[in-house]
Amino acid sequence: MDLITAVIILAALGLVFGAILGFASIKFKVEGDPIVEQIDDILPQTQCGQCGYPGCKPYAEAIANGDEINKCPPGGEAGVKALAELLGREVIPLDEERGEEKPPSVAYIREDECIGCTKCIQACPVDAILGAPKLMHTVIIDECTGCDLCVEPCPVDCIDMIELPQTVASWKWQQPEQMIPVKQVEAN
């Protein structure tokens, strides 16, 4: 008899709490971005294809379907860390086969040498190159993501990748712990 009472009470409790939880899960449902959107948000949108996918969004979809999170060199270690945090995965080093993390840079067309073949324009994933057939092309620096994709197709090799110089506006304070001790160099 005792046993039956206990079972009934426990079952009843289970039902009640189950109902409460069920209600709460509907009532307080967190409307989040779909996971692909969140992953895409973290990716740097360079659209360089170094990950092996034709752009950041396809890679975001691949990650959501279980692909590794370390295939994005422009995102760098910080990107891997952010993805790992979002997806609850292990932080892993960047996949070296995909390339290495480089300082931010932009493409620069040596305009005298440009023959106006439009190949780079077709290669640019973000339409950041301006020009017309047989006319000189130029890069819109503010729109260039530094993806490198225009360098390869250029038949006369007139495109350079130029590192963006650090300016007073882009300069940031260092994390004190990461500061390398500097030896004092006396002025002569």
Add this chain to the structure above:
Amino acid sequence: MTKTTQLPGKNHKGLCMKALSSPYDKKTNSVTQMMLWVVGATLPGVFALVYFFGIGVIANIMIACTTALATESLILRLRQRPVAPILWDGSAFVTAWLLALALPPLLPWWMTVLGTAFAIVFAKHVYGGLGNNIFNPAMVGYVLLLISFPLEMTTWLPPQELAANPVGVADTISIIFSGQASNAATVDMLKQGVDGYTMATPLDHIKTQLAQGYRLPEAESAPIIEGLSGVGWQWVNLTFLLGGLALILKKVIGWQIPLSVLLGMGIVSLPLFFANSDQYLFPMFHGFAGATMLGAFFIATDPVTASTTPKGRWIFGLGIGAITILIRTFGGYPDAIAFAVLLMNMAVPMIDYYTKTRTYGHANKAKELR
């Protein structure tokens, strides 16, 4: 936490340099200084303890401090941290010092060693070292000993003036290290008071008497009960109070936590006393008995494990005071500062989260919280 000192960028040749941020002026204070002040402020209390309970107190302090420094250096080396600067901050020393002050005077040496080592290793370094521990290390060590060796930890010597056989220096050392008195006298004899039975602290005495069905006025007629609380103990508490006030004056500790601990004790004990003064002690007795003043001014104010927000400090202190009285009155232990501190330590992250300050120009913080 390794941190290297950086020289600010000083390359006059205009090469890349690392900037060190302002301010470039600095108040001349340091953690070491604060720790030294804490130790110094306990000295009046230490003198009182030695006066009433003998040289064993000093022995405890020495054993504990040696253990702490040895353990700390060992762990720092194992964790591959620089030993000297961290040892020099004095925090391990203070932990051991405060723990020793809470221990009974004739505790076997290995218990002191065990408690101290446990405090340093498990309460401090396992959490990541100074600044990262959530529990007060001294109290963790104390509670470990209290629940492992309840008998030894609650057996105090009778205050010198009530002792039937005063304990000498040789006896003290001998008992601590071998468990045997140097002459024919047994340890039990030394622990006896004039009235013939083994002495407990006033709080312990009251608790036992009440448990045996005596009323409070009867229990209070024993020779150990005197003045504010009991023989010796009132002076121990008064001297710790004095040292604590000095710390507040020197701004080493804030006044909020000690005051709120005492207030918390008063808030709980006063109604109880008015409800039934035959069963419940007068708040003043609580204030000057057991480890109250040591706890309020020296233990609860440990900055690492206390709440750090203005409101939080009050809640933290009031909680410690209230829990102490509740355990002393209704629990199984005669004193409870250690438990109260540890319980409130646990609540600190939550207290801090819900008592955020209102930033300049912002509406009330509580409304911003989800």
Add this chain to the structure above:
Amino acid sequence: MERSNFASEIPIHEIPGGIHPTEHKTRSNQAAIRTLPLAGELIINLKGQAGNRSIPVVEVGDKVLKGQMIAECDGIFSSYQHAPTSGTVTAIEDRTIAHPSGLSDRCIVIQPDGEDQWRELSPQTNIDSLDREAMLARIFESGIVGLGGASFPSHVKLKRENGIHTLIINAAECEPYITCDDKLLQEHAEEVLKGTEIISKLYADINIVIGIEDNKPAAIDALAAARESLSLSNIKIAVVPTKYPSGGEKQLIQLLTGKEVPHGKLPADLGLVMHNVGTCFAIYEAFYQGKPLIQRLVTLTGDACQKPGNYWVPFGTPVEHLITQTDAQSPKHIIMGGPMMGFELPGPNVGIVKATNCIIMSAEGELGISEPALPCIRCGACMDACPASLLPQQLFWHAQADEFDKTEEYDLFDCIECGACAYVCPSHIPLVQYYRYAKSTIRNNKIEKTKAEKARQRHEARQERLERVKREKAEKHRKAAEARKKAAEAAGKKDEKKAAVQAALARVQAKKKAQQADDKDDSASGEES
């Protein structure tokens, strides 16, 4: 230090936190204001104010007169720059600028000709004849920016008229070492008050309060005397107790009005406008003498400085020149600004800018800079010192762990970087640097985020366009094929078999064509797939 017993003329409120560092002010406020010989070259930083870099209007080789405009503003928060002396423009190039980064930026370099010849000046003493617009224009054209430290263009601050009821003149000067505002008031109180009067004429009806710390008795007396002689009895002198950082804009407002500037709002939203005494003096000169802002009072001090005091220094004067002129003995550190909020200069060959109120040439061991940091013990001293009622220990904790969203949750951006927390920290943690690190990282991240968002949109737009082109081509082919089929049908219904074969052939051909078109498109979209 001596305290004034001048009774404040308005009630003073309290601010939370604050510290009392050693003042070090007597070192520089004893001597009278002096001038120095001109430097061999002046390096004028075009980014010497808030907002955008000014645009040079002179060319290398041009001769310029003292006070001649050499750079115009770019955008509303920028300002004009004028030649601090007569001479030749020798270069317009990147030079190391007065910035904690030690980076270079565009500067105009002028070699003085020693004549120090003014351009034609046009003073305007009849202020009442000017309308608001004309007054603002004069302030704007004189290149006047806030001389208290932020270098915010004054005319922008003064533009808003609606709802402004109180003008606060900031003479608190709460940072240690600095005495330029103190000395300016001691020697030029009348001019400062005349400048204040000019500002007050921009508003129909305005209360004027001068906020000053009680550690400047001489300046307070000078102010009171000047007010007497100019019979400007509507100006109130508010003496506040000496406590750092009472001279911060938000703090002084709280001290004088008891109100807080709401988060994300401006003092103007409370009906307040605040200007520094130096700015008032500059405005006085712009009107009464017609001079643009080309020099300022700079405190040269520090234990290494042998002739400490306050000097009129033309903008662009290299700090090196100031060091040699004051016989400084190999200073250990050169700090621009005060010890609490200033920054260490990357080198001595940096030009003075409009915000430079002080140069500290410190001797060995004078400044407590290089103590090693110990772990935070959560003592809360920083919290008790914070004038913004933040929780500095929590901000530090999260900034150290790169948890930037948490730092924002703890109101990181309400931190005024006054340094009171780091000053009192017993563990010597460079707290302010952690906050600056977190703030600059968050700002950079936001910029990157917007850039990435733009790239994404452009990429998506491109993908869509390629898709559309493909679709349109396919459609065209399909239509062509259909047309051919219809034509075939019309040609002869009898030979149905033949027609069917022909139609099939046409379809194949159309498909092939479409395929070719696709291939072209594929090659156009690059090596993505």
